[in-house]
Amino acid sequence: MCTLFDTPADRTRQGKYARVAVERAIERLDDGSGALTYACGAYSPALGERVEVPLGRQRVPGVVVQLGGPELAAGVPEEKIRAISGVLGVIMPPPVLRLGEWISEYYLCPLGVTIGAMMPASVKVSTGTRRLKMVRLTLPEVSPTPPTTPTTPTTTLPANARRTLETLRAIPAGEFPMEVPALKRRLKAMGGQGLGPATLAALEKAGVLSIVEESHIRAGAMPGASSPHQTSVPPEPTADQQRAMEGIGAALGAFGVHLLHGVTGSGKTEVYLRLMERVLSVGGGAIVLVPEIALTPQTSERFVGRLGAARVAVLHSGLTAAQRHREWSRAAAGEARVVVGARSAVFAPVAGLSLIVVDEEHDTSYKQDRAPRYHARDVAIKRAHLEGACVVLGSATPSLESWSNAAKGRFRLWSLPTRAGGATLPRVEVVDMVQERRRRFEAGKDTTQHLLGPTLEEALSRTLSAGAQAILLLNRRGFSSYIACVSPSCGFIVSCADCDAHLVLHRDRRLPVGAEVRCHHCEARQKVPAACPACAGRLNFFSGGTQRLEQELARKFAPMGLVEGETFRRVDSDTMRSARDYFDVLGDFARGALRVLIGTQMLAKGLDFPGVRLVGVIDADTALHIPDFRSAERTFQLVSQVAGRAGRGAQPGLVIVQTMSPQNPAIVLASQHRYTEFAAGELAIRVRSGLPPATRMARIVCKDVSEARARRHAEDVASALRGEAARTRTSLRGPDPCPLSRIAGEYRFAVEVIAPDASTLSAVLRSLRGAGVALSDAGAAVDVDPVALL
Numbered sequence: 001m002c003t004l005f006d007t008p009a010d011r012t013r014q015g016k017y018a019r020v021a022v023e024r025a026i027e028r029l030d031d032g033s034g035a036l037t038y039a040c041g042a043y044s045p046a047l048g049e050r051v052e053v054p055l056g057r058q059r060v061p062g063v064v065v066q067l068g069g070p071e072l073a074a075g076v077p078e079e080k081i082r083a084i085s086g087v088l089g090v091i092m093p094p095p096v097l098r099l100g101e102w103i104s105e106y107y108l109c110p111l112g113v114t115i116g117a118m119m120p121a122s123v124k125v126s127t128g129t130r131r132l133k134m135v136r137l138t139l140p141e142v143s144p145t146p147p148t149t150p151t152t153p154t155t156t157l158p159a160n161a162r163r164t165l166e167t168l169r170a171i172p173a174g175e176f177p178m179e180v181p182a183l184k185r186r187l188k189a190m191g192g193q194g195l196g197p198a199t200l201a202a203l204e205k206a207g208v209l210s211i212v213e214e215s216h217i218r219a220g221a222m223p224g225a226s227s228p229h230q231t232s233v234p235p236e237p238t239a240d241q242q243r244a245m246e247g248i249g250a251a252l253g254a255f256g257v258h259l260l261h262g263v264t265g266s267g268k269t270e271v272y273l274r275l276m277e278r279v280l281s282v283g284g285g286a287i288v289l290v291p292e293i294a295l296t297p298q299t300s301e302r303f304v305g306r307l308g309a310a311r312v313a314v315l316h317s318g319l320t321a322a323q324r325h326r327e328w329s330r331a332a333a334g335e336a337r338v339v340v341g342a343r344s345a346v347f348a349p350v351a352g353l354s355l356i357v358v359d360e361e362h363d364t365s366y367k368q369d370r371a372p373r374y375h376a377r378d379v380a381i382k383r384a385h386l387e388g389a390c391v392v393l394g395s396a397t398p399s400l401e402s403w404s405n406a407a408k409g410r411f412r413l414w415s416l417p418t419r420a421g422g423a424t425l426p427r428v429e430v431v432d433m434v435q436e437r438r439r440r441f442e443a444g445k446d447t448t449q450h451l452l453g454p455t456l457e458e459a460l461s462r463t464l465s466a467g468a469q470a471i472l473l474l475n476r477r478g479f480s481s482y483i484a485c486v487s488p489s490c491g492f493i494v495s496c497a498d499c500d501a502h503l504v505l506h507r508d509r510r511l512p513v514g515a516e517v518r519c520h521h522c523e524a525r526q527k528v529p530a531a532c533p534a535c536a537g538r539l540n541f542f543s544g545g546t547q548r549l550e551q552e553l554a555r556k557f558a559p560m561g562l563v564e565g566e567t568f569r570r571v572d573s574d575t576m577r578s579a580r581d582y583f584d585v586l587g588d589f590a591r592g593a594l595r596v597l598i599g600t601q602m603l604a605k606g607l608d609f610p611g612v613r614l615v616g617v618i619d620a621d622t623a624l625h626i627p628d629f630r631s632a633e634r635t636f637q638l639v640s641q642v643a644g645r646a647g648r649g650a651q652p653g654l655v656i657v658q659t660m661s662p663q664n665p666a667i668v669l670a671s672q673h674r675y676t677e678f679a680a681g682e683l684a685i686r687v688r689s690g691l692p693p694a695t696r697m698a699r700i701v702c703k704d705v706s707e708a709r710a711r712r713h714a715e716d717v718a719s720a721l722r723g724e725a726a727r728t729r730t731s732l733r734g735p736d737p738c739p740l741s742r743i744a745g746e747y748r749f750a751v752e753v754i755a756p757d758a759s760t761l762s763a764v765l766r767s768l769r770g771a772g773v774a775l776s777d778a779g780a781a782v783d784v785d786p787v788a789l790l
Contacts, residue, residue, distance in 0.1 A: 017072035022062035023116035034111030041083030048092035109372035128322030219322035262416030264644020284354030291363030315341030318579025426653030428671035468613035480541035571599030604642035610649030639670035714749035
């Protein structure tokens with residue numbers, strides 16, 4: 001008997017074909033696609049659907065990036081074409097799929113790795129999914145108001161079933177479908193008959209109800225879900241807010257990028273909300289990106305309270321796997337039209353995408369530090385371009401890249417120069433720590449280390465006496481980050497054996513000796529040396545971190561009621577382990593149970609507490625002297641952002657900035673809230689120096705446990721680049737050892753490529769990638785548009 005396909009080869013050749021980007025680090029193939037050709041066989045996958053395919057002796061997951069006929073198999077030997085093994089059922093929307101292809105091309109990352117990173121692992125494996133028996137009511141007359149005359153099928157029901165039916169009619173139809181155990185509990189609570197197997201079967205046979213198996217995602221309650229959502233009346237917009245809302249609102253429905261530059265407390269979020277309401281009113285969807293998990297509680301609460309919990313999904317790393325799967329699925333199903341989340345939320349499957357908001361767009365956490373090394377702000381702009389959506393970038397201290405684009409007319413600039421509600425910007429006092437130490441010494445010959453200078457101590461005392469709250473920022477974790485021998489002739493420094501970095505002292509009551517030293521780069525831990533390993537002399541502990549500040553605060557302000565863990569808390573990555581930790585601490589602070597928060601830069605962004613009247617920057621120099629051309633920009637942003645947490649209520653705020661560099665322009669201009677002047681001066685320096693945003697940069701870091709091999713690899717990359725630089729208008733720096741020359745036992749050498757524009761840079765990198773030189777693999781990391789140069 002003859003079938004349609006006489007041989008396996010004929011069956012393969014005449015069937016449908018698919019190009020599949022497998023989730024493995026397979027670089028670009030000869031056809032430049034980065035995907036492999038498979039026969040669909042017995043399956044009919046959709047574009048963007050996850051499938052399982054054979055690769056060597058394994059079966060691996062991948063995503064269908066192209067579908068077609070025999071033309072996809074042209075030039076591929078028959079014996080090499082294998083069939084898809086299975087369909088996994090999760091589909092990536094076509095616009096998001098095209099976005100992944102762009103990311104792979106621009107950021108030089110294998111297509112399969114890129115697309116694999118765009119979907120949460122919990123979605124891929126359906127974490128929390130359960131097959132449940134659900135009860136649906138099927139009789140038209142079953143409603144909260146029972147009909148006067150029963151229909152014929154129910155008149156023959158047994159007595160128990162008829163009584164159960166009467167109880168069922170009292171349950172609102174909106175509560176169905178309902179899980180069988182839940183329905184049994186509901187009936188019992190209403191005083192009705194039980195729902196045994198016989199009764200259930202009788203009701204189903206009579207057509208009263210039907211029992212179907214459905215997939216449901218079981219996940220715990222979202223962090224903060226027990227708190228009532230605020231649904232306050234929207235405030236009356238200021239004239240500047242109204243102007244921005246009308247201007248951006250008129251541009252909705254087409255691609256465009258808008259930069260919303262507003263001082264802290266100027267009401268940028270209100271502008272976002274009004275635009276979101278307009279988008280939802282016409283059936284559109286939106287994504288709101290926030291830079292860190294610390295922003296997500298307050299930001300999501302405002303959007304949920306205003307737009308409704310049913311229409312808002314929240315995505316961030318603090319959720320459980322099942323919660324992430326549930327929120328992602330709500331967006332994919334169209335149930336949630338707005339997605340609020342951190343960096344990876346830019347890939348959320350929002351249908352009818354009309355608006356993307358990138359709040360605090362300057363924040364460096366939008367840049368991913370592993371492949372694919374994308375920048376969520378730039379990816380958001382590209383996605384909006386692909387889908388014809390509008391992008392709003394908001395910040396009190398925009399990145400110089402965005403500010404430059406606005407100056408060149410590529411972005412539309414909107415300004416909110418004053419605080420909403422009549423509040424004023426806080427007064428900022430810059431304190432010279434050299435003078436502060438002299439003042440303390442002259443007052444009492446005090447030579448001990450103090451993180452709080454006299455000026456800040458006095459201001460904190462006044463603030464606590466007035467019943468107000470304070471935030472203290474120190475962007476350095478641990479107790480001490482510099483441990484050295486006291487002997488000048490010895491000079492020993494406690495350092496990591498595997499990294500070019502000092503070890504940091506961390507105190508922890510859970511440890512046998514109460515402390516340990518850690519490396520913040522490779523996470524190595526060891527006991528605290530009892531004496532100098534080199535000369536057996538005494539060790540001294542310098543450069544205090546948030547733990548030392550915590551200890552100092554408890555010691556000095558205990559008489560004023562400050563108790564560690566009760567009336568003040570430390571907020572850094574050592575104490576905030578989950579989203580619930582953030583919700584709890586911020587909730588306690590909002591209620592006034594906590595009077596002081598101390599912590600790292602996560603306290604500097606987006607938090608809005610009217611009771612905060614004092615903000616203290618313990619050491620404004622932490623970012624200023626980092627070997628990175630953006631150090632001044634980072635310092636200005638950090639000081640400005642944390643200063644903006646003060647004075648958001650009826651009372652004026654005070655900010656005290658402690659520094660060893662009181663005349664530095666970044667600190668002076670930040671204290672005066674003069675962003676425009678700072679940006680103009682810094683951009684002029686970048687233009688003279690030929691650095692971004694005046695140019696575009698890519699950085700290739702070669703690494704190996706052998707210093708010689710790492711250097712040789714970097715020299716090979718540089719040699720290939722010199723040939724490209726001779727043909728294009730690009731320049732080359734390096735190879736040079738990285739500022740952090742060794743991490744986790746691997747030596748690191750960097751080569752930097754600087755081009756006049758993005759297209760030239762991409763062309764150079766594509767050429768190197770095609771030659772097998774610029775590859776992101778175990779021996780090298782290619783970072784396009786880097787935001788950090790350590």
